[in-house]
Amino acid sequence: MNEWDWELTETARRDFDGLDDHTRDRIVSKLDEIVTDEWREPPDHLEPLQGTPHEKLRIGQFRLGCRTDRTEQILYVLRIRKRGGDAYRSDDD
Incomplete structure (x- = not known):
């Protein structure tokens, strides 16, 4: 299986930068885990x-x-949105 990578769009980068260090670390760790999963592809x-x-x-x-x-x-x-509120609005680009 070929190796995947992940990337934040400009909008996601702004969302990411507004998060606390612990949350950013958790997100990066999970994204890294997903793209390196040997059993499943990211999709x-x-x-x-x-x-x-x-x-x-x-x-x-x-x-x-x-x-x-x-x-x-x-x-x-x-x-990147916190659950509830506007996390599920369809106007996200």
């Missing part, structure tokens, strides 16, 4: 997200809007 870790063209990844109380590029083998993180 297998994602769940459908209604009303949007992308999927979600749950990490504790946070929801990451994600999409994958199987050709380039990159997991793109589009948004």
Whole structure:
């Protein structure tokens, strides 16, 4: 199996930068774990997200809007939102 990588979009980077150190470490650790999983590819870790063209990844109380590029083998993180409130709004780009 070829190796995947992950990448934050500009929007996700702004979301990420606003988080505390512990939360950022937890997100990075989980993303690293997902792209190096020897048994499953990153898309297998994602769940459908209604009303949007992308999927979600749950990490504790946070929801990451994600999409994958199987050709380039990159997991793109589009948004990082705390569960509840606006975590599931469909206007995320």
